Amino acid sequence: MGILSGRKNKKYSYEPRYYKNKDKEGNPFEIKHKFDDQRSTIHTRGLKTKFNNALRDYKEGTDLMARKRIYIIATILILIFLWLIDFDLSIFSI
Secondary structure, eight states: OOSSSOOOOOOOOOOOTTOOOHHHHOOTTOOOOTTTTTOSSSSOOSHHHHHHHHHHHHHHHOOHHHHHHHHHHHHHHHHHHHHHTTOOGGGGOO
16 A cells, blocks of 8 residues: 555445346446337427327227226316306306
């Protein structure tokens, strides 16, 4: 230990606990969403292209029963919100 030489940091080889192999999983430190590989709107550029891809995915991916369920749930939530803010629905009647 010389006076002019500084102290060196300890070196160790760190491997994450559940790291499998680079060939199987890829980089263990890469932060990636679970469904990025299935989405077509992730790696596109431009707002119009993303919007068109999202509409195409919605039209192709959902069936009629799922759409009905979404509309029913949205209607119920809107009615609950209107009830909470004490909105008078009688203005729509003649």
